[in-house]
Amino acid sequence: MNRRWAALGALSALVAVGAGAFGAHALKARLGVDALAVWETAARYQTVHALGLLAVAQAAATWRSRALQAAGWLFVAGTVLFCGSLYALALTGVRGLGAITPLGGVAFLAGWACLAWAALRGR
Numbered sequence: 001m002n003r004r005w006a007a008l009g010a011l012s013a014l015v016a017v018g019a020g021a022f023g024a025h026a027l028k029a030r031l032g033v034d035a036l037a038v039w040e041t042a043a044r045y046q047t048v049h050a051l052g053l054l055a056v057a058q059a060a061a062t063w064r065s066r067a068l069q070a071a072g073w074l075f076v077a078g079t080v081l082f083c084g085s086l087y088a089l090a091l092t093g094v095r096g097l098g099a100i101t102p103l104g105g106v107a108f109l110a111g112w113a114c115l116a117w118a119a120l121r122g123r
Contacts, residue, residue, distance in 0.1 A: 001057045001058055001060070001061050002056070002057045002060035002061065003057075004057075004072075005053050005054070005056045005057035005060060005072045006053075006054060006057035008053050008072070008076060009050050009051065009052075009053030009054035009056070009057055010050070010054070012046060012049065012050035012053060012076075012079055013047060013050035013051070013054075015046065016043050016046035016047040016050055016083075017047070019039070019042065019043045019046065019087065020040070020043040020044075020047070023036060023039040023040055023043060023090075027039060027090075031090060031091075035089075035090040035091075035093065036090070038086050038089055038090040039086070039087065039090040039091075041086055042082070042083040042084075042086035042087045042090070043083075045079075045082060045083055045086075045108070046079055046083040049075045049078060049079050049083075049108060049111075050079075052071075052075045052111065052112070052115070053072060053075050053076070055115065056068060056071050056072040056075065056115065057072075059115070059118060059119070059122070060072075062122065063118055063119075063122030065117075065118040065121065065122055067114040067115075067117040067118040067121065068114070068115065068118035068122075070110075070111075070114045071111045071112070071114035071115040071118060072111075073111075074107045074108070074110045074111030074114060075107075075108065075111040077104070077107040078104045078105070078106075078107035078108035078111060079104070080104070081100055081101070081103045081104030081107060082101055082103075082104025082105055082107070082108060083104065084100075084104070085097045085098065085100035085101045085104060086101060089101075
């Protein structure tokens with residue numbers, strides 16, 4: 001297992017669980033229903049992509065692939081852009097932050113495509 005991707009995946013999962021708990025407990029009384037739903041979406045997507053990073057770590061133990069490395073970095077970029085913009089939007093209400101979110105979504109999609117490519121071409 002690749003230690004870098006495993007560590008990033010584990011840390012991202014740690015933050016996602018913490019963010020989910022923070023949203024469910026500390027923010028529940030402070031945010032409106034819509035903002036809380038945005039927060040929960042960010043935490044859910046972060047959790048899924050933290051597991052994606054762990055999949056990249058596991059795959060890196062057997063496959064050497066630039067696509068695999070790209071998948072890892074795209075998952076990281078997607079987490080920062082997609083989840084980060086949603087967390088900030090939920091906390092601040094600044095709707096303009098929503099313009100960043102699709103860039104993170106594209107990074108997530110590209111990451112999964114790269115992971116699939118690496119799986120098909122892995123050596």
